[in-house]
Amino acid sequence: MKMKAAILEVYTGFVSLLTGMRITLGQAFKPVITVPYPRRTLKMPARFRGHIQFVIDPETGKSRCTACKLCERACPSECISVDGAKLEGQKTKSVTDYKLNFTTCSLCGSCIEACPFDAIEFSKDYNVVALSRDEFNHMDLIQRLAARREASMQNQPPAAPPEPAAPTPAATPAATPQPEEPKVS
């Protein structure tokens, strides 16, 4: 009986090895699931938290911020400083200066929750890298808004249907959603 058990053990062990090899062979012929990073990037998931940015109001094409400073007060690390002024011919104040100290921001999202106008959101920008911390001490959200509007103007000329993504500069690859390409296999 012991002999039989030993032979059975060797046999089942060998079969399990073959099963393992069948699995790896099966995986080898499935498509590749990685992405050649600098050339192609994945779309960030909806809940991804980058630094905050202004929402572009689709009606006016500008920010909805009224400089109410609720976000400034909500921030636990005091990294937001907002300034506003009442421009002529407008009922509400509009923002003139919005600085984010990203070096102390913990991405908690209190500012976004506090905002009564839904004027700020998390960006999907993860390529935030610089040689010195001064780049992130005073991130100017208004300037960034202007840059984004310019970029979107270049990518999508007005009164034209949205076209499949033109190659975008490598600086913010994740900011522009790209159509799902067939995976390189």
Added chain:
Amino acid sequence: MSFLFIEPVRILLYLVGICAFVGANAAYLVLAERKGAGRIQRRPGPNEAGYAGWLQPVADGIKLLSKQVMIPPGTDRLLFCLAPLMVMAPPLICLTVIPFGENLFARNINLGLLLVFSLGSINVMALMLGGWASRNKYAVISAARVVSQNVAYEIPMLLVVITLLMVTGTMNLNEIVQQQGGGFWHWNFFKVWVNPLMPVTFVIFFICMLAETNRAPFDMAEAESELVAGAFTEYGGMGFGVFFMAEYANIVVGCSTATVLFLGGWQSPFIILSGPVFGPLWFLAKMYALILTVIWVRWTFPRTQFYGLLNLSWKILIPISLFTLLLTGAVMKLPLLLHHLF
């Protein structure tokens, strides 16, 4: 064409041909290994250098060649420098007797098989020298492991080869291949009427070959997670590169031997498409199929523990190979004995 058979020309052709074959194989098997690992792990593998990474071996080679050769203080200089040469020489010599085609071999030696296995064992000595000369604990541990592993796996391998020799009756690799001519059912792998366990002996041979060439899952010699790089820890630049080339050259030798012994060498599996042109192609096809299987095995199984490795050899492989040896003897000689008695 007669000048091809002059002795010096033949030696030169052999040297150039074998060195080119081994070099190209070492370079591109590394690429195949990395590509295969990538595919099995669902990633593309190296794909930046050249089209789809085809120039990666060139880049690696230039990198290794341009590195400074460092000899750590306190090492045995002579042995340290000698080890890479000694590890490279045996596979090069072994390839002299491997018949790539009907007329494509460097030497037709009667004891070719013996030459392959005796030089195959020297390889261990070279690894041990390298590990010992390095004056590094990791390297010495690795050297000790290599020796006990190779001693353990030499036994079932040679038992399997003896089984095969009883079937073939010759150690001449050319004759062994010639005996297997005429369709794949004549290959030693399928000769179940001689020994019902012939496929099992092939599997044992293959496992022992993996262990002898220090390939995963038996890569105790350079268990990266335990021993840094094992016997090669102190080697850098091309010294390290030569050890790697030797590893792949050994795989080539092992797979060629397996092809010759079990899979009919340059014989066509179907009687058609044989001849001086297709013969080497069949040989290479079988050999590379085996090599890809070696790569496939490496990226499937994790490294065994050392006692598991020795248990496998002493408790499973050696008893089975002894049993097949007895079985083959019985199947071959019992009819004769019965004939004599009655």
